[in-house]
Amino acid sequence: MTQLVRVHNFNISSDGYGAGINQSLDRPFGDADPSALFAWSGATAHGPTRTEPGGSRGFDDYCTREWHRNIGAEIMGRNKFGPQRGPWENYDWQGWWGDEPVFHTPVFVLTHHVRPSITLGETTFHFLDASPKEALARALEAADGKDVRIGGGAITIREFLDADLIDTLHVAVAPVEFGQGERLWETPEELTDRFHLEQIPSPTGGVVHHFLWRR
Amino acid sequence: MTQLVRVHNFNISSDGYGAGINQSLDRPFGDADPSALFAWSGATAHGPTRTEPGGSRGFDDYCTREWHRNIGAEIMGRNKFGPQRGPWENYDWQGWWGDEPVFHTPVFVLTHHVRPSITLGETTFHFLDASPKEALARALEAADGKDVRIGGGAITIREFLDADLIDTLHVAVAPVEFGQGERLWETPEELTDRFHLEQIPSPTGGVVHHFLWRR
Numbered sequence: 001m002t003q004l005v006r007v008h009n010f011n012i013s014s015d016g017y018g019a020g021i022n023q024s025l026d027r028p029f030g031d032a033d034p035s036a037l038f039a040w041s042g043a044t045a046h047g048p049t050r051t052e053p054g055g056s057r058g059f060d061d062y063c064t065r066e067w068h069r070n071i072g073a074e075i076m077g078r079n080k081f082g083p084q085r086g087p088w089e090n091y092d093w094q095g096w097w098g099d100e101p102v103f104h105t106p107v108f109v110l111t112h113h114v115r116p117s118i119t120l121g122e123t124t125f126h127f128l129d130a131s132p133k134e135a136l137a138r139a140l141e142a143a144d145g146k147d148v149r150i151g152g153g154a155i156t157i158r159e160f161l162d163a164d165l166i167d168t169l170h171v172a173v174a175p176v177e178f179g180q181g182e183r184l185w186e187t188p189e190e191l192t193d194r195f196h197l198e199q200i201p202s203p204t205g206g207v208v209h210h211f212l213w214r215r
Numbered sequence: 216m217t218q219l220v221r222v223h224n225f226n227i228s229s230d231g232y233g234a235g236i237n238q239s240l241d242r243p244f245g246d247a248d249p250s251a252l253f254a255w256s257g258a259t260a261h262g263p264t265r266t267e268p269g270g271s272r273g274f275d276d277y278c279t280r281e282w283h284r285n286i287g288a289e290i291m292g293r294n295k296f297g298p299q300r301g302p303w304e305n306y307d308w309q310g311w312w313g314d315e316p317v318f319h320t321p322v323f324v325l326t327h328h329v330r331p332s333i334t335l336g337e338t339t340f341h342f343l344d345a346s347p348k349e350a351l352a353r354a355l356e357a358a359d360g361k362d363v364r365i366g367g368g369a370i371t372i373r374e375f376l377d378a379d380l381i382d383t384l385h386v387a388v389a390p391v392e393f394g395q396g397e398r399l400w401e402t403p404e405e406l407t408d409r410f411h412l413e414q415i416p417s418p419t420g421g422v423v424h425h426f427l428w429r430r
Contacts, residue, residue, distance in 0.1 A: 002268075053217075057383050057428035058413040062277045069284060168272050198273040198418045213272035 003140050004147040007157055007169040008067040009048070011037035011207075016185045017178035018154035023083050028096060036176040040205025048102055060205045063170060072143025074103055075135050077156035078111040079182075081125070087113050094118050095125065106142040108135055110156065132163045154182040161191070167214050169195070172207040188212070218355050219362040222372055222384040223282040224263075226252035226422075231400045232393035233369035238298050243311060251391040255420025263317055275420045278385060287358025289318055290350050292371035293326040294397070296340070302328050309333050310340065321357040323350055325371060347378045369397040376406070382429050384410070387422040403427070 012018050013032070020032030028034075041047040045055035046065035055061065078084075082093045095101060100121040107125045114127040128135050139148045150160050160166050171184065188197055188210055195212040202209060227233050228247070235247030243249075256262040260270035261280035270276065293299075297308045310316060315336040322340045329342040343350050354363045365375050375381050386399065403412055403425055410427040417424060 056411070058411065058426040059415050059424075062281065062426075065284075066277065069280075196271070196273065200274055200415065200418065203413045203415065209274075211273040211277075 003072075003143060003145065004167040005136065005150060005160070005165055006071070006147050007150050007152075007166060007171065009041055009064060010152055010154075010157065010169070010171045010184070011041075012154065012171060012173055012184050013037070013176050013178040014173055015177045015179065016154075016183050016187070017181040018152060018157075018184055019079075020178050020181040023079060025083050028083065030181060032178045032181055033176075036174045036206070037172070040172060040174075040202055040207045043205060056204070058203065059200075059209075060202050063172070063209055066170065067149070068104070070146050071105060071149045072146025073105050073139040074107045074149045074151045075139050075156070075160075076107060076109055076151035077153050078109055078113075080151060080153050080156070081109045081111075088115055091115055094120060097123075106139070107151075108139050108142075110135055132160045132165055136160075136165055154184040157184060164194070169210070169212040171210040171212070172202075172205075173210060174207050218287075218358060218360065219382040220351065220365060220375070220380055221286070221362050222365050222367075222381060222386065224256055224279060225367055225369075225372065225384070225386045225399070226256075227369065227386060227388055227399050228252070228391050228393040229388055230392045230394065231369075231398050231402070232396040233367060233372075233399055234294075235393050235396040238294060240298050243298065245396060247393045247396055248391075251389045251421070252387070255387060255389075255417055255422045258420060271419070273418065274415075274424075275417050278387070278424055281385065282364070283319070285361050286320060286364045287361025288320050288354040289322045289364045289366045290354050290371070290375075291322060291324055291366040292368050293324055293328075295366060295368050295371070296324045296326075303330055306330055306333075309335060312338075321354070322366075323354050323357075325350055347375045347380055351375070351380055369399040372399060379409070384425070384427040386425040386427070387417075387420075388425060389422050 020030035023030040040060050041064045042049050043056055044061040044064045045057050046061055081095055101123040104122040109125055109127050111127050112129050114129050118125045150157055191212055198211040200209045235245035238245040255275050256279045257264050258271055259276040259279045260272050261276050296310055316338040319337040324340055324342050326342050327344050329344050333340045365372055406427055413426040415424045
């Protein structure tokens, strides 16, 4: 089976931003209020933030549960891993996700400031100073035949798109405007020369699901 | 994790029939022409009839690929297994699916005429003369922690619905009328006292996807 490079459940504002400016420890999404971005997935049975039983099992849940299906590794940008910039002052920061991160696979964090790998539960974070193409080669090998997820943020996904390394994307567009920040696109039509595009409103979640796959 | 009992990619006509009358070896779906029922899934990357690479990876493909995700066993009616009725004249018939059936799990065939189990590739067919509840207990055990799919036909799904044994259903309703045959429902609203219902038109496949899950 061909290994695919996939984006799933990436949430953006209607004007294309995945996060605002001024990211900090208290505000992982910067000045923007991310609650409108995550309401749809939080309501589903397989939403990443769910800790209690229950949740919807309709169309939105089909989307959330694809996030981990057949994924063997993730690549993320350093700004998804943490709010720090520049050289690490120390190695105390181990990501936002506690002792049992949700990934359960190798995760490759792209950064110009590498540091030793961290294993938490079933997740190991590796730090790479590498081009998208080089990082993907490492991740595909680590994924052991499974697919690789590009986890974001928007700038990281954009870099992989610009290098033409992504096969499929699922992006949920929320009815809120951020005005500035990390931008995935001005409009998804930017990608329709290379990708098929389907746009399907969520029946209950308020977002419009965007499915893109290579032509 | 709770084991779920699921129906996936069950295709019916707009008037609720999964198959016509007069099933035979040449016409597994009886007098009805099933092509309108299967066009949507056949176009997808994960459609069960796909033998070549390619296929769409949008919303329809999200539906087809759920068919095998986390499924540990299937239960089907005898009419899905074959066109024979009454006592088996011999055991030559081994299903419609060749040497490598698509199931890759134990499959429990409900019949009043039991026969020895058959193993083909990774699939083993077991024949049970049992109530839906008894058959489900066997299948849940065989599924080893995974979910159980109720594979059809319509009458079998209806029996499991009437015994209130099904947790989730995905039914694709095609824009064609059969007029008679094996009927799943007159209208999906029959089930909304017990199930949530979402109806989402396929962007390209012509069908309306129906998602139902327990209230």
